[in-house]
Amino acid sequence: MDYFLELFLGGLTRGSIYALIALGYTMVYGIIELINFAHGEIYMIGAFTGLIVISVLTMLGWNSIAIIILAALIAMLYSAAYGFTIEKIAYKPLRGSQRLSALISAIGMSLFLQNYVLLAQTSNFLPYPNLIPTWDFLKPVGHIVRSTEIVIYIAAALVMVALTYLIKFTRMGKAMRAVAQDRDMSMLVGVDVNRVISFTFIIGSSIAALGGVLVASHIGQVNFYVGFIAGIKAFVAAVLGGIGSMPGAVLGSLVLGWTESFFTGYISSDYEDVFAFVFLVLILIFRPAGILGRSDTDKV
Amino acid sequence: MTIYQEIKKSLLVSLWFMFLTFPIMVIKVNTIEQTIDWHWWRLAGVGVGVFFLSFLWRYAIARKEAGKKKAEISGEEKVALIPRLMGNPRFYIPGLIAALILVVAFPFVFSMYQTNILITALIYVVVGLGLNIVVGLAGLLDLGYVAFYAVGAYSYALLNYHFGVTFWMALPIGALLAFIFGIILGFPVLRLRGDYLAIVTLGFGEIIRLVLENWNEFSFGPSGIANIPKPSLFGLQLSLQQSSIFIYFLMIGLALMTIFVVRRLQDSRIGRAWIALREDEVACQAMGIDKTRTKLSAFALGATWAGMGGVVFAAKTTFINPTSFTIWESIIILCVVVLGGMGSILGVIVGALILILLPEYLRAFSEYRMLVFGVILVLMMVFRPGGIISGVRRIYKFEGQNTIAENNNA
Numbered sequence: 001m002d003y004f005l006e007l008f009l010g011g012l013t014r015g016s017i018y019a020l021i022a023l024g025y026t027m028v029y030g031i032i033e034l035i036n037f038a039h040g041e042i043y044m045i046g047a048f049t050g051l052i053v054i055s056v057l058t059m060l061g062w063n064s065i066a067i068i069i070l071a072a073l074i075a076m077l078y079s080a081a082y083g084f085t086i087e088k089i090a091y092k093p094l095r096g097s098q099r100l101s102a103l104i105s106a107i108g109m110s111l112f113l114q115n116y117v118l119l120a121q122t123s124n125f126l127p128y129p130n131l132i133p134t135w136d137f138l139k140p141v142g143h144i145v146r147s148t149e150i151v152i153y154i155a156a157a158l159v160m161v162a163l164t165y166l167i168k169f170t171r172m173g174k175a176m177r178a179v180a181q182d183r184d185m186s187m188l189v190g191v192d193v194n195r196v197i198s199f200t201f202i203i204g205s206s207i208a209a210l211g212g213v214l215v216a217s218h219i220g221q222v223n224f225y226v227g228f229i230a231g232i233k234a235f236v237a238a239v240l241g242g243i244g245s246m247p248g249a250v251l252g253s254l255v256l257g258w259t260e261s262f263f264t265g266y267i268s269s270d271y272e273d274v275f276a277f278v279f280l281v282l283i284l285i286f287r288p289a290g291i292l293g294r295s296d297t298d299k300v
Numbered sequence: 301m302t303i304y305q306e307i308k309k310s311l312l313v314s315l316w317f318m319f320l321t322f323p324i325m326v327i328k329v330n331t332i333e334q335t336i337d338w339h340w341w342r343l344a345g346v347g348v349g350v351f352f353l354s355f356l357w358r359y360a361i362a363r364k365e366a367g368k369k370k371a372e373i374s375g376e377e378k379v380a381l382i383p384r385l386m387g388n389p390r391f392y393i394p395g396l397i398a399a400l401i402l403v404v405a406f407p408f409v410f411s412m413y414q415t416n417i418l419i420t421a422l423i424y425v426v427v428g429l430g431l432n433i434v435v436g437l438a439g440l441l442d443l444g445y446v447a448f449y450a451v452g453a454y455s456y457a458l459l460n461y462h463f464g465v466t467f468w469m470a471l472p473i474g475a476l477l478a479f480i481f482g483i484i485l486g487f488p489v490l491r492l493r494g495d496y497l498a499i500v501t502l503g504f505g506e507i508i509r510l511v512l513e514n515w516n517e518f519s520f521g522p523s524g525i526a527n528i529p530k531p532s533l534f535g536l537q538l539s540l541q542q543s544s545i546f547i548y549f550l551m552i553g554l555a556l557m558t559i560f561v562v563r564r565l566q567d568s569r570i571g572r573a574w575i576a577l578r579e580d581e582v583a584c585q586a587m588g589i590d591k592t593r594t595k596l597s598a599f600a601l602g603a604t605w606a607g608m609g610g611v612v613f614a615a616k617t618t619f620i621n622p623t624s625f626t627i628w629e630s631i632i633i634l635c636v637v638v639l640g641g642m643g644s645i646l647g648v649i650v651g652a653l654i655l656i657l658l659p660e661y662l663r664a665f666s667e668y669r670m671l672v673f674g675v676i677l678v679l680m681m682v683f684r685p686g687g688i689i690s691g692v693r694r695i696y697k698f699e700g701q702n703t704i705a706e707n708n709n710a
Contacts (some may be wrong), residue, residue, distance in 0.1 A: 012607060035499065048324060055329035056336060074323075081320055100441055101681045104638055107443075107631060108677025115671035120325045120342075200423060217428045232506075235499060274510045277503035284500055285488045 006144045007265040008258070013149045013218070015257025016156035021234035022241075022249040024161065024204025028165065029245035031200050033099065037106035038086055039208060042079050047211025047216040048117060050075035051128055064131040072213045076206035082113075083205025084198055092194075110228070110237045117224040125223045128216040137151015148218045155214060159207055160250055167246065172199060175178035180244070229273065236280040243291030251291060268284030306355065312621055314351040321346050360683055403552060407545040415544050419616055421656040422551035428636040428648045429558045430605025435634065436643035437571060438598035439578030441498040443630050444505025447485070448478040448603040450625040452513065452610020457620055458518075459524040467531035471611050478607025479600050486599035490592055509591050513622040524621025528614050547616055554612070557647055558605060565601070566645075574598055575643075628670070636675050638680055640688025650688055 021043055028036045051203045053071040062070075090109045132148045178186035179196045188195050206291040215230070216222040233256065241252025259279065264272050283290065325346060328337040342559045407415045427449060434442045452474035459465035459473065489500050512519045519525075530543045531550065573594045576584040585591055614620050632655065640651025659669045678685065 014498045045324065052323045052327050052329055056327065057336075059334060059336065078320070078323065085320060090678050090682070093364075095683060100439065101685045103441060104634070105681035107634075108674045108681065110674070111628075111631065111670055111677065112674030115668075115674060117324060119667065119671065120321075121328060126329075145657050232499075232502070236503075239496070239499070242534070271510065274514075275506050277507045277510075281488060281500055281507075282501050284496055286494055288491060288496065 002144065003265070007261045009145045009149065010265075011258035011261030012254070013152055013257070014261055015237075015254035016152050016235075017211055017215050017218075018229075018234045018237040018253035018257055019156050019250045020159060020214075021208050022238040022253050023159070023246060024208045025231075025235055025242055026241075026246060026249040027176075027200050027204045028237045029196060029238070030246075031176060032095070033092070034091060035103050035106065035235065036091075036201075036204075037231070038090070038109040038113055038178065038300060040109050040227035040229075040234070041066070041117075042083050042086075042194040042205045043114065043208040043212040043226070043230055044222070044227030045117065046075040046205075046212035047128075047222045047226065048121065048224075049078045049209070051126060052223060054129055054131065058129065064133070068131040068217070072210055074211050075209040079209030079212070080202040081208040083201040086113075087198060087201045088155070092197075100180035110231075112223050114228065121224065123224065125221045128220050128222050130217045130220060146218075148214070152214050152218060155210060157212070160246075161265055163203075163207075163246060166203070172196070176200060216231060236276055236283075239280065240283050240290055242292040245290070245292045248290055248292035255291070261278050306358075309358070310351050310354040313336060314347050315352040318347045318349040318580060325426075340419060351402060351472075355691050364683060374486075407548050412541050412544050415548050417657065417660045419544070419548050419551055421653055422548075422555050423613055423616070424633065424636055424652040424656050425555050425649050426551070426612075427524035427606050427609035427633055427653045428640070429555075429562050429645065430602045430609070431633050432602075432637050432643065432645070433562065433565070433574070433605075434598050434602035435637055436641075436648075437566065437578065438574040438595065440595065440598060442501045442599075443498050443603070443627065443634070444485075444503070444508075445602070445606055445633055446625045446627070446630040447508040448481055448606035449610040449613070449629070449633075450508055450609035450622075451478045451481050451603075453614040453620045453624070454512065454519060454525075454610075455607070456611040456614045457528050460528060467529065467611070467615050474611035475604045475607045478603040478610070481607075482600035482603030483596055484598045490595055502627060505625075505627055508626050509622050509627075512625070519622075522621060522623070524619060526619045528618045528620070530618065531615050547612070554608065555649075559624040559649075560600050562645055570594065570597055632673065635677060637687075639687055641689040644687065644689050647687050647689035649671055654688075 020037065022098045024039050024042070025036060028034060028039070050071040053074045054067055057070065058064075086109055090105045091102060094105055130148060132151055135147045137148075160207070165173075167176060175186070175196050176192045176199070178189075178191055179193055183193055209297075216226075234253070237253040237256045238249045240256055241248030241250065243249075255275065256279065260272065260276060263275050301304035322343065325342045326339050328339060330336070406418065429443075430448075431442065431445050434440050434445070455474045455477045456465075456467065465473070485501070485504050489497050492500060513522055515521070531547065571663055573584070573589045576587065576589060577591065577594050577598075581591070584594075613624075618622075635654050636651040637648055638651075639655060640649070641647025655673075659666060665672075
């Protein structure tokens with residue numbers, strides 16, 4: 001039973017992590033119908049920025065709680081800036097052209113960012129300090145769940161609540177929904193589409209950065225390549241839930257997290273990544289619109 | 301006044317990028333020894349570089365916009381210089397003869413090292429032309445193309461290891477196996493559109509690589525397969541150099557055959573169906589084109605060439621392991637097609653030669669190779685989506701009773 005609980009909570013951790021990345025994917029896809037391939041790299045840049053801030057502040061001798069909070073905030077700020085800039089350079093000039101072009105441009109951006117970090121920093125795995133203290137009340141169950149994981153659950157839950165509020169009840173959220181439905185029409189009624197798209201990228205990127213800092217603290221290491229596989233898996237999760245739908249992204253992430261966790265726990269850990277891809281292929285074959293997605297027909 | 305504004309704009313952009321690249325470029329932490337290196341000069345480099353590049357960027361964007369407007373007004377597409385030259389026998393016949401002489405003389409004039417590099421480039425020409433069928437003609441973005449390349453390479457290596465199958469037997473077998481894999485992988489993705497298709501093919505590519513890496517009993521895992529024999533020539537014993545020259549001519553032959561077949565395919569019924577599918581799927585179905593068959597044939601035929609390329613690759617390097625078949629290999633092949641010009645045969649050849657030969661001769665910058673590839677992909681998509689030599693779109697004009705149209709206009 002303990003083993004089951006451990007796998008269950010491990011799956012919940014994975015799912016929350018995927019959710020933090022998948023939300024950005026699904027928001028961008030919902031608004032401009034682009035698979036933002038560079039999203040995983042944004043997450044990686046967030047983790048790296050966090051590491052740099054943590055190292056500098058640790059040497060200055062700050063309090064560890066203050067450091068982790070400040071590191072997460074600065075990482076979010078920087079990732080948001082990266083997301084904003086990437087959209088302006090690689091996607092905005094391509095708006096209105098073929099979707100294939102935008103996707104290839106996104107792949108190029110992803111390749112560029114990976115190698116940018118590789119060249120500017122290092123290709124090695126860097127150890128990532130875990131600054132979240134182990135809480136006393138968790139000691140008896142310490143072998144099942146760690147305090148970092150609890151922080152990840154809480155962060156993911158808070159992000160979801162905040163996003164739901166943002167989309168449902170604010171002016172910007174209304175504009176976002178309008179642009180997602182019909183870009184030209186919302187332009188006609190006075191929505192500043194460029195601003196909405198930039199805003200979406202900023203929000204999605206900063207959520208990914210939060211995920212990046214927390215995940216790297218949890219796993220304990222980071223390198224320039226972590227964004228790629230995390231990005232792909234988060235994309236699988238987003239598709240699984242129905243891309244473009246935010247509750248779908250969260251649900252898909254949790255389902256993927258649990259299935260992966262139980263699969264590796266009970267069957268085999270060699271084929272962990274194969275499993276995620278097989279899962280993706282199966283979903284797309286049998287339910288291309290995902291669990292919560294609507295299947296829409298092509299407009300002629 | 302405007303110059304002043306332009307400078308101010310560039311200055312702001314440059315400041316923004318200095319802010320953006322500050323932590324990653326400037327601060328390099330060593331988490332083990334708890335030390336920090338500061339690289340301030342990099343920040344200065346970014347600032348100055350971005351300042352000038354932003355002028356260039358705005359100029360290029362403005363030119364692109366102006367070009368678009370002009371095309372809209374005049375309503376006709378200009379035929380680019382190179383296709384125009386290619387269409388003129390006065391230019392292309394001497395060009396062809398010169399190319400032929402160069403190709404034949406190359407391995408005898410230059411060293412074996414150069415020949416080997418050119419063989420690699422030729423493999424990419426063949427594989428790129430195969431991918432060109434899928435991406436350029438049929439418009440299906442395949443990010444797992446390297447899987448078929450791996451199928452070809454492993455089928456030669458394994459068949460040779462277990463049954464002693466020779467290169468010449470393995471070439472058609474590898475092609476056939478890749479063809480079959482193309483159909484198997486093509487079936488499930490038929491219903492998917494554009495970007496979903498790209499992700500699923502990427503998934504397939506990774507599945508095949510991960511299986512090759514983990515299934516030790518079958519593929520010898522990460523350690524790979526060594527001592528794959530080079531191709532034989534009627535049982536003659538060839539020295540290392542002779543065998544390189546032989547593979548070179550073999551590749552030339554294979555490339556010529558590929559060019560011939562792809563050209564014929566392009567003009568055939570199925571080729572036109574691919575192009576129609578690329579342009580508009582719904583209209584294409586309405587015209588009575590069998591979508592399933594068209595897509596599957598594109599996948600399978602594209603895969604066939606990757607399979608053949610894979611067999612030659614295994615024979616050339618005599619050693620293969622799964623690290624040769626990562627997703628980035630797929631992306632390099634995609635770069636070849638995109639850079640050269642999607643849908644254009646000459647474009648793919650030029651793209652392969654540039655992308656494979658340049659990094660070889662710019663060894664000093666080899667670590668920047670992937671970085672530059674990324675930049676190329678983005679810039680090409682933004683400024684020249686058609687590639688260096690874009691495929692010529694066939695244009696049909698209504699000729700004859702122009703007077704009616706003119707009368708109606710008046």
